[in-house]
Structures are given as structure tokens and as C-alpha cells.
Amino acid sequence: MSEVLEKGRAAKKASFQLNGKTTAEKNEALARISEQLIIDQAEILAENSKDLEHGKQKGLSDSVLDRIMLNEKRIKDMSEAIQQLIKLEDPVGEILETIHKENGLIIESKRVPIGVIGMIYEARPNVTIDAATLAVKTGNAIILRGSSSAQYSNYVLTKTIHRALAKTNLPIDAVQSIENTNRESAKELFHLNDYLDVLIPRGGKSLIDTVVKEASVPVIETGAGNCHLFIDESAKLEMAVRISINGKTQRPSVCNAIESILVHENWFNQYGEELVAALTEKGVEIIGDEKVCQKLPSTKPASEEDWYTEFLALTVSIKVVSNVDEAIEHINKYGTRHSEAIITENQEHANSFLTFVDAAAVYHNASTRFTDGFEFGFGAEIGISTQKLHARGPMGLKALTSNKYFIRGEGQVRG
């Protein structure tokens, strides 16, 4: 039997046992994991340094090496994040609906764990702890499949989790890590329908696209954010500039950053140069449509492909539009259904934009950077869903639950 199949079976079995565990038992397990990270610190750092060594030999970029790197501070942060997770309310067991039937049947819909979650991710060993502890909190078993560039780190972190779980009532098999990081193990996960209830990819666009395209198990699509800001005719200059700068430059590498600014032509004629100057001053490279390039000859022209592009860098595309409808149409064509904002003093235009733009989060007079599980007050974030089924937008603990109908009777049959 292959590793994936074997671990899939074990995870499924563990997931059945997890259905009977109390919040106290799950929190106890989290406390032990939080502790064990500190106990095992020296071993974790030693293994992590092997990944870093291999990464340097392979010529990985500094930014990738930084993602792989663990140190005392980062381990302490992981340990403390688990303490925060313990404090969050357990969504499992919540009664979603109670139906009393005339025939005496009582139908209760309750929140239950999903079952077995698969997580496929790139070079970030912190995801191993993050995903495993979110799964434990919600009573799910999890199968982790990280990348080869963090394999020593992922392996030792899984060992730490297992040592911690061995001290508790929870089955060790609840957390499985696939050691074989070749393409075959990913493919097996894509089609592990008998044991996997959902597969969540975390990483770049190409990883997510591959999973969506190939997997026959249910997938939650996360991440890609080609987010727009539309500056309407009546937008206040200061607000428009402030939100443009915040959306583009506060953290350019994240999915809720702004990639494209659409500007009403009257506003652009009046304030376009000021907006561009403010962005340029912050080091933002600007590419624009014909009107932008005409007015500001230093601007590079944007290609058709650019309007689809999530730059994740200090680059922004700017397009001049005639009205809110043109902005909406552009966003619904080129956007990725993540976060979209309008700056306007016209309430009607705001309502139209919020209603007709198709995205997980739509903003009036605020920065798209707020689309985030912590900012929304969920206390945790599994990812940001850009699909419309199951969960949309920032996903907190509830996104890792399903529902189940409990029906109690005294012998009722259907007539």
C-alpha cells in the first residue's frame, strides 16, 4: 500500500474517533503541542538548518529561504499562537437549527467536524503547525503534504505534534504528514476520494490552479487576489490617495493588496498627476492604459495580460473609465473575486458597485487590505476563499466544520 493510501486510511479512522472528543480534550491536546514545541526547540532548529543548507545549495532565493527559516522567536510565536487558539470558541456542537415536526420527530442540525482535511502547501514549515492545530481545534484529522524544500522541518514538527498527542486522549493518527514529496504523492491526494473530505491548497497561483484542475476530491480554492480600487468622480482626493497607497504599498506581497486602480475620467483629469506622483514617491511602478500614458508620458503601457496579473509587488496598473458601470464590467472580467473597493461620495454609485461587483468582499471608502480572518474578528484564518461554495472570503474555524442532522423519534414511519 502506498504511503498516501496508508496515511489516508489511518486519518479516516482517527477522524471517526475525534467525533467523540470534547472541547476540553481538544484544548488539552493543543496545550501539549504548544509546550512540546518549546521542549523540542533544539531538535527543530537542527532539522530546519538542514533544509536551509539544502536550499542554499539549490540556490533558492533569500525570500524563500526566509520563509523556510525557523528561529527561537518564530518557534515561540508558533507556540503562543496555539495558546490564542485554545481561547477561541469551539464551533463543533453548535446547534444550527431545531425543527419540531407535528408527528413528534425532533430534527436537530448540529455543527460537526468535516472529517479528514488535506492541506497541500509550499515552503512554509509554520503551515504544518498552523494547519494541524486548526484541525485539532475543530476535531478534524489532517493530512499534510508540504514541499521537499522544507521536508526536514515538516518531519520534525510532525514528530513534535505526535509526541504531544501521545500524552493526550486524542489519536496520534489525527495528524498525518506525507514524507514523499514527489509529484506522485500530490496526484494520489487529488484522487483520495474515499478518505479525504476536502483538499485545501496554500501557496502560489500555479499550485492552486493545478489542484483545482486535477483534483476529484472537493477543493477549497484560496488565495489569488487581483484586487481593484475604483476612484469615482466624486471621490475625495485625500481619501483616494491614502487608500491607494495603503492598498498597494502596505504589504504588496499579499492577496488583498491592490493590483489595479480604475479612475473616473473627470477625476483623473483633475487629480491623476497627484495620484501618480504619490504612488511614485512610494516606489510604485505604474503601468497604464492609453489615456494614462498620454497624460503621463513616463508611464509604461499595460498589455491585455497585465490587467489579469496579480503583481504581488510594487507595481500597479491604472485605467481610466467613463463611469461606475465600466468599472464594474472591467472588474467582473479581469478580477479574481477576492476584494474590490470603490471610493465615492455618491451613495447610489456605491450601492451599485457593491451589488454588481462579484467578489468575496466589496468595500465602500475603505482599503481592501482588511480582508483577513483576524481583521474580521475570527481569531484564526485557514485561508481566504475565492470560490462561492461552502465558505467565501476569510475562513475561520467554522469553515472547517460541516453540519449533520440528528433525528430523534419514538418509532415514527413515513406515511
Add this chain to the structure above:
Amino acid sequence: MSEVLEKGRAAKKASFQLNGKTTAEKNEALARISEQLIIDQAEILAENSKDLEHGKQKGLSDSVLDRIMLNEKRIKDMSEAIQQLIKLEDPVGEILETIHKENGLIIESKRVPIGVIGMIYEARPNVTIDAATLAVKTGNAIILRGSSSAQYSNYVLTKTIHRALAKTNLPIDAVQSIENTNRESAKELFHLNDYLDVLIPRGGKSLIDTVVKEASVPVIETGAGNCHLFIDESAKLEMAVRISINGKTQRPSVCNAIESILVHENWFNQYGEELVAALTEKGVEIIGDEKVCQKLPSTKPASEEDWYTEFLALTVSIKVVSNVDEAIEHINKYGTRHSEAIITENQEHANSFLTFVDAAAVYHNASTRFTDGFEFGFGAEIGISTQKLHARGPMGLKALTSNKYFIRGEGQVRG
């Protein structure tokens, strides 16, 4: 451009427009469709008779021909079902959550249409009307892909819907029907990720399995029900027999019918013959494990394959088990996560069964036949989901909605 691609685009465009339609506008459209069915009755019956004629020539079975067949009564029923649908509450617009942030941001999560729904189904022209009207009620566009054996009926019914929509504010393109019913058009739908938000298969196991296995668009898996009844040691004879008969014989062809009965060995030794006699009297064919065959030599032995089988007929498999844990383990291995029941007077056993059996609906002392959107009081049913994401169990109108975050500010940026 292919038919599927063209209609996919048109449906997507219509779905954007539908976001702005009110409950009154959608109900008005439903009323027009209800009317138009009666107006177009003669034309519909004439086209339907072509399908029946072709079906007879192709040698379709009487039961399939009966599913294809429309008559005045059936058209009247469809028309009246729409009147009932009009009366149901519109889930779109419901505020699911309001978050007031300290910085003054107001975050509202609202129910919105999913967007574009694909429905792929077998020889039942009534699904054309059913699915289209559920979509209209929830503000979704829909792409219908029925089977060639009902193509004339589906075509004329779509024409009826379009005639009705033409009298309203709703875009005609909201309802699309794929006329090309070959394998290629299905394959195209499976991968129409740019235009389709969800694909729902309605039909037999082989159709559903194909869609789940092949589609890269999100799928809601419905239907298959290998449902079990576990008769525990303390079960009352009369109740156990009544529920067995109801579960197996009241409507054997449906997904919530009982396919397998697990019996505690002590109960079986005392009452097994009575149970079997009662089932046999109702015309049920029984296949059993070794213990059943030993005690009742007239019983045919069940193969390993039989425990996985949804008979959808007057056949039931019976297995003797030692305790509730063995019953749970058997169900979690062979079941399809649909509906599972325990008959017991032992509350602890009941709780254990309900907690650890992994299914959309779990019953204590009641028939599995109640798993149904109408029985649960939803007023409509899109299908019964046996997966755990998005919707589980009977799906009402809410299952055809998603959520969207509306965020309103006065220029807030992230610090």
C-alpha cells in the same frame, strides 16, 4: 465558439444582472412561467410525444418512458409547484452577520446568489422546470443539460420559460439549455470553470460518479443512499418491524430507503424469524450473512459486493452483529453517508450511534425515509447532499446561495 461556451458566457452575464433583482421581480417571473406552462400545454405535449415515440423505438423500459412522459395532470402539477415556490421566503439578502469594528468599519455578511449553476440530469423533463424555477427564485442563472431521450421536451419547456421571462424584468439568458446532448457537451461543462460556479448532477450513481471524478468545476454530490437500520439488543419488536417495513418497502426506489439491516445477535436469536417473515410477506427478497443463512436456510448468502450495494428494489441484506460498535464500524465502511438509523431503548447506545456514524442524517427510533427537503420543512428540495462541504443532507433554497462581505467605511486604511 461552442454552444456550451457561448451559453456559459451568456449565463454569466445574466447572473451579474440578477444580483440586482428584487424578490418581487423574481416571483413575478415565476408567476409568468407557471402561467406559460398552461398556455403552451398543447405544444409541450406534442413535443413530449416525439420523445416518447423515439424512446419506444429505442426500446426504453416502461419505467423510463414513464419518467419522460408528460400529460395535462403533470403539467398542471408543475405549474402549481411554482405557485408554492413563489410563497417560500427568498433567502437572498438575509444578513448573516454584522461586525462593528473599533475603527468604525461596518462589515456585513449577506446571502447572495451563487452565480451560475449547472445541472446535468437524466430523462426527466420535469427537472428542467424544477431546476430553472429554483434558480430564478434564488437569483441564479442556470445551464441545463438534460439527456437526449428527453430532448424535444426539454427544448420546448425552455422555450416556454423564455417566453415567460420575456414578459418580465429578468434576463432571458438566465436560463440556458444545452441542445447538444452528446458526451462532448457534458465534458465541456465539467471544465467550464470560468463561467460555472457549481455543477449539480441529478441521476443515477454512474452519472454522479462520472461528474465527481471528471469535473474541475465545484460539484455538489447528491443522491446515493446505501442506508442501514441497526436493530439493537433492546429494540422493541413491533417498532423494529414497523420501521424495517417502512424503510424498505414504502418506496424502494428512492435514496433514503433502507438497503441493509444490521441486527444485534441476541435480538436476532429471539426475533430474527419474525422480522424476516414480516419482510417476506411484503415481497422483500432477503440476502444474509452466515448467521442469517444458518438460522434461516431459505436465505441467499450476501457477497462482499452486496454490502456496498444500493438495491433500489425490494431486496434487503441482513447481517448479525455483536454490538453497537460493530454496527457503527460496518456502516462507516459500507455506507454512503446518507441516512442511518438505530432502534434501541438504550440511550447510551443511541448517543454513541448518532455521534460516531458518519452520515448526513442519523436517526434514533425513526425511519430513514424522513430525509427529504419537504419533510424537513424546507418547502423545496434541490437534492440530498452526501458530501460535507457547502451543504449536507436535504438542500433547500439556501443551498443555492453563497455569502458576500459588504464593508462600509469613511476612508479607513490598515495600520
